[in-house]
Amino acid sequence: MEKFDFNKGLEELEQIVSRMESGDLSLEDSLKYFEQGVALTRKCQTALTQAEQKIAKLSAEDGYQNEQPLNTTEEKNEF
Known part of the structure; x- marks a missing residue:
């Protein structure tokens, strides 16, 4: 399986959003782009998780205690 490129995924998401916001798409194309966007969002979220x-594991191995969790409610709502 090919490794997912997070930055490329974000760029593709931005392009999809731009196309959908243009208002020039048919219903079928809008649904197609929406499905692609959902799939990319899931891949990006998996990569972030x-x-x-990995950061938590490496930090724990070094004895570093993070006072604030990396995952906040605001960050999760961005996608």
Whole structure:
């Protein structure tokens, strides 16, 4: 399986949002882009979760205690 490129995923999401906001798409195309956007959002969220877990693991190994969780409600609502 090919490794997901987070930054490329975000760029694709931005392009999808721009296309959808243009108002020039048919209903079918809008649904297609919406489905692609949902799939990309899930991939991005998975990549973020994996990065957070890796940071937490590395921090715990070094004895570093993070006072604030990496995941906040505001961040989760962005997607």
